[in-house]
Amino acid sequence: MKEFMSNKEALQHCIANKHFSLAHLYSDEKPLDMHIHDCYEIYYSISGGKQFLIDNRFYTIEPGDIFFINQYESHHLTQIDARIHERIVISIHPDYLSSISSAITDLGHCFTHRDTEYPHKFHLDPDLGTRFIYLIHKIAAAEGFGTDLTERSALTELMIFLNRFFNESRFLTCNQAVTTNHAQVDDILSYINQHISEDLTLEKLSEYFYLSSSYLCRIFKSTTGTTINKYITARRITIAKSLLNEGCSVTETYEKCGFNDYSNFLKAFTKAVGISPKKYAQFHS
Template identity: 50%
Template sequence: MVKDTSSKQAIERCITNKYFSVAYLCNEENTMDIHIHDCYEMCFCICGDKHFLIDNKFYDIVSGDLFVINQFESHYLTKINQSALERIVIFIHPDFIKTLSSGHTNLSTCFTNRTQGFTHRLHLTTEQQNSFHFYTDKITSVDSYGSDIIEKACFMELLVMINRIYIDNFDLNTNENDSKQEQPIEQIIQFINQNICKPITIEYLAKQFYLSDSYICRIFKSATGTTINKYITARRISIAKSLLSSGTSVSDVYSQSGFNDYSNFLKAFTKAVGVPPKKYALHSSS
């Protein structure tokens, strides 16, 4: 398997082939804005000193952290341009992972279990980090007879390992909040998510927290790396994608996800996802 050096290239390869792709990222092109894509993502951080904003959770990144993200979760890696963040990212098409799972083993558990107490972040031990490197190196280096079978087998072993770690970690953290929350950023993010289906403006948020418009924008951007409006739009697109995938009609989705009219919804959704909502709904149900 080719090891990509661009996340955008790897995402496109994953979605086009309905398979999985591996990217080694260090001196990458400018990181994407807060975004959502139609594939699962495992992001293994070789060095830390960054932050990860995933939906309504804000994480510090430590060397050895692995993040598991599904196709409905908006995410943004902050402050990447100030210094390089070395990482290995694996993108996986949800349909492909279904073909690998069995009646006893659901290999998408780490991406789909989003009950109370879950965390996107798994901190791998030194032994687990070595295993992760072993599997990804073998997947991207094998080039001989049977390479396709070896590639798939290694990938399945890697998924089994990550899901075991996730399940064990979930049991340990059921009553804990693993995300990094900062004051007043914690309260702002929580308030936005609690009111995401209602009209939310900068002025309204500022009044809720007794802050000036400029100050609330500045502290949010400083802490998360993105703007309030981009964050709100991304969260609404996440909700819209989930509703469309569950069969909710397009005419109901735009209001249920917080957009004030269909034209705004159509424009924002198409820009973020790459296809109009009706086409996305048709593809998701096929």
């Protein structure tokens, strides 16, 4: 299997082919804004040194950390600097993972059965990390006759390994502290997520937290790496995708997500997801 050197290209390949892709990255490419996509993502850090904002949670990234992110969770890699940051990112289309699962073994379990109190971040000790890298190399080395079956077999083995690890680890880490560089931003994130369906404006946030608009914007951007408006929009789109998958109408969806009119919802959703909410609902019904 081809190892991509760009996470963006790997993600595009995964979505276009409804398959899976592998990116082994050493240096930083231009980071994506707070974003969501129609693929599961496994993010394994080899060198650490960065920070993840996933929905309303911050995580510092250390060597050996692994993240499970589903297709409804907005995320953004922050604290971009000059350090080399080696990591492996696997993008998997949910339909493909479902196709290689069985009636009694759901390989997407680690993405779909993480309750809200459980973290996205887990840690592979050196032995488990070695096992993970071995399975990644097994996928990457597949070539020649039967490549597709070799790739599928290796991915199946990897996902069985990761789901077993997930089930054994999640109860041990559910109380793990989420780290952040600014307690005020934690409060802001919590407030936004509790009031996401309401008319959230910078003025209202400033008034509620007794902070000037400029200071509020500055601490939020410096801590999260994204702006308040981009964060709010990304969270609303994430919720919209989930509601549309559950069968809600487009009208119900944009009202529940806090968009003040359909035109704004249509524009934001189409830009973030690549298709209109109506088409998205048709494809995922």
